[in-house]
Amino acid sequence: xxxxxxxxxxxxxxxxxxxxxxxxxxxxxxxxxxxxxxxxxxxxxxxxxxxxxxxxxxxxxxxxxxxxxxxxxxxxxxxxxxxxxxxxxxxxxxxxxxxxxxxxxxxxxxxxxxxxxxxxxxxxxxxxxxxxxxxxxxxxxxxxxxxxxxxxxxxxxxxxxxxxxxxxxxxxxxxxxxxxxxxxxxxxxxxxxxxxxxxxx
Amino acid sequence: xxxxxxxxxxxxxxxxxxxxxxxxxxxxxxxxxxxxxxxxxxxxxxxxxxxxxxxxxxxxxxxxxxxxxxxxxxxxxxxxxxxxxxxxxxxxxxxxxxxxxxxxxxxxxxxxxxxxxxxxxxxxxxxxxxxxxxxxxxxxxxxxxxxxxxxxxxxxxxxxxxxxxxxxxxxxxxxxxxxxxxxxxxxxxxxxxxxxxxxxx
Numbered sequence: 463x464x465x466x467x468x469x470x471x472x473x474x475x476x477x478x479x480x481x482x483x484x485x486x487x488x489x490x491x492x493x494x495x496x497x498x499x500x501x502x503x504x505x506x507x508x509x510x511x512x513x514x515x516x517x518x519x520x521x522x523x524x525x526x527x528x529x530x531x532x533x534x535x536x537x538x539x540x541x542x543x544x545x546x547x548x549x550x551x552x553x554x555x556x557x558x559x560x561x562x563x564x565x566x567x568x569x570x571x572x573x574x575x576x577x578x579x580x581x582x583x584x585x586x587x588x589x590x591x592x593x594x595x596x597x598x599x600x601x602x603x604x605x606x607x608x609x610x611x612x613x614x615x616x617x618x619x620x621x622x623x624x625x626x627x628x629x630x631x632x633x634x635x636x637x638x639x640x641x642x643x644x645x646x647x648x649x650x651x652x653x654x655x656x657x658x659x660x661x662x663x
Numbered sequence: 664x665x666x667x668x669x670x671x672x673x674x675x676x677x678x679x680x681x682x683x684x685x686x687x688x689x690x691x692x693x694x695x696x697x698x699x700x701x702x703x704x705x706x707x708x709x710x711x712x713x714x715x716x717x718x719x720x721x722x723x724x725x726x727x728x729x730x731x732x733x734x735x736x737x738x739x740x741x742x743x744x745x746x747x748x749x750x751x752x753x754x755x756x757x758x759x760x761x762x763x764x765x766x767x768x769x770x771x772x773x774x775x776x777x778x779x780x781x782x783x784x785x786x787x788x789x790x791x792x793x794x795x796x797x798x799x800x801x802x803x804x805x806x807x808x809x810x811x812x813x814x815x816x817x818x819x820x821x822x823x824x825x826x827x828x829x830x831x832x833x834x835x836x837x838x839x840x841x842x843x844x845x846x847x848x849x850x851x852x853x854x855x856x857x858x859x860x861x862x863x864x
Contacts, residue, residue, distance in 0.1 A: 492780065494695040574835075575776055579693065620843065620851045623836055624829045631828030634775075642821065650821045655855075 477515050480505060481529070484522045485568035493523055493576040523576060524584045530573045531591040533562050538598045548606030549656060552625075555602065556655060557648040559629045563636070564644040570633040596622055625655055678716050681706060682730070685723045686769035694724055694777040724777060725785045731774045732792040734763050739799045749807030750857060753826075756803065757856060758849040760830045764837070765845040771834040797823055826856055 483504045487496045498519055502512045516522055537558045541551055563570045577588050599622045606612035612621075628651055636647070684705045688697045699720055703713045717723055738759045742752055764771045778789050800823045807813035813822075829852050837848070 490779075492693065492695055494693055495780075578691075579696075616851050616854060617843075620848065621855060623832065624852055624855045627829040627832030628825045629828070630835075631824065631832055634831075635824055642818075647821065650817050651825055653817060654822060654825045 473515070480512065480515055481522065481526050482566075482568070485526055485566070485572050488523065488526075488576050489568045489571045493519070493572070493579045520581055520584075523572070523580055526569055527573050527577055527580065527584075527588055530562070530566075530569050531588060531595075534559070534595055535591060537562065538595055542598055542601065547611065548602055548609060549611050551602050552606065553652045553656060555599065556625070556629055556652045557645075560632060560644055560648040560651065563629070563632050564638070564647075567633060567636055567638065574630065574633060596626070599625065628655060674716070681713065681716055682723065682727050683767075683769070686727055686767070686773050689724065689727075689777050690769045690772045694720070694773070694780045721782055721785070724773070724781055727770055728774050728778055728781065728785075728789055731763070731767075731770050732789060732796075735760070735796055736792060738763065739796060743799055743802065748812065749803055749810060750812050752803050753807065754853045754857060756800065757826065757830055757853045758846075761833060761845055761849040761852065764830070764833050765839070765848070768834060768837055768839065775831065775834060797827070800826065829856060 480501065484496070484501050487500055487504060491500070496519070498512060499509065501519075501522070502509060505512070516525075538555065541555055541558070544551060544554075546554075577585065580588060600618050603612060603618040603621050607614045607618060632647065636642070636644075681702065685697070685702050688701055688705060692701070697720070699713060700710065702720075702723070703710060706713070717726075739756065742756055742759070745752060745755075747755075778786065781789060801819050804813060804819040804822050804826075808815045808819060833848065837843070837845075
């Protein structure tokens with residue numbers, strides 16, 4: 463049992479490593495321009511050995527995107543059920559979303575820019591993920607409008623798109639070695655989104 | 664002269680058409696997965712005829728991105744010199760940026776998602792474009808902070824990234840046949856960005 467447990471762990475660690483290396487390559491070169499050989503080479507694997515863990519390139523892309531999508535959904539599902547004011551929920555949403563994004567920025571970039579290359583059946587699943595996520599965000603916004611905390615003169619869907627714009631765009635400019643840390647970005651973006659940038663004095 | 668003028672016009676129209684068709688294909692299939700033959704076919708051109716107008720696929724990508732970049736820069740250069748309050752400038756900036764984006768949404772999508780495939784020397788030019796654009800936006804924001812119109816507790820660069828996030832993300836979800844018109848999006852996003860989404864009562 464101990465040996466089997468170690469073997470399983472090793473198998474899982476290797477699979478995780480493949481996804482990380484692939485995410486980096488897909489981001490830099492694009493999914494279409496990255497070959498299975500490029501991924502094997504970056505991992506230091508013999509030609510063909512990668513197929514022990516992964517069926518093909520499409521599967522790598524789907525696993526990457528599915529992992530990320532599930533993490534986002536798990537987070538918002540938990541949040542929607544929390545017993546706290548809608549503005550507080552939105553603040554937590556922004557912070558958690560930026561946390562997930564920045565923790566693995568390559569995976570986030572692939573999620574947004576390469577999903578179009580997924581085979582149709584998987585692409586549909588990802589679109590469902592995205593729609594569910596958007597719906598839950600809109601639900602929180604509507605709750606905030608209904609309870610009088612948020613302005614009602616803007617369509618909640620447009621508010622959702624504005625929020626998603628601010629926080630998703632992070633994958634374009636964020637660098638783990640850059641000037642701004644994830645917590646600082648989240649704090650400032652919450653401020654901007656929730657209170658606006660105009661001076662209220 | 665008349666004949667020559669007509670010929671020039673025809674030449675220019677065809678070149679414009681090539682860029683439009685290529686933008687649509689690059690967006691749908693990705694730059695790497697689109698061949699010159701795909702573009703020729705979509706234009707109804709004989710094999711090889713496209714080379715009368717365009718040298719190669721890299722040149723198409725660069726022309727697309729350069730056109731878009733120049734339009735953005737021309738707009739913000741004009742705006743910076745205008746004699747109006749900074750908040751009004753930001754409002755105009757958001758409206759104009761969304762107008763340029765949505766007028767040719769395929770070109771905008773290619774601008775953001777495919778520029779990484781440009782040859783190095785051209786990529787550098789595009790990065791310079793982008794940096795200049797960002798700097799001018801930051802300049803307007805700082806002006807607004809210095810004159811007391813905008814909150815000073817958020818780094819102007821982070822404010823710029825938040826604004827660019829909201830307005831650039833439009834290329835991900837906007838459809839010319841969709842529910843929201845460009846003017847409506849611009850109006851609502853100006854409201855959200857400039858005044859915030861919290862209820863002030």
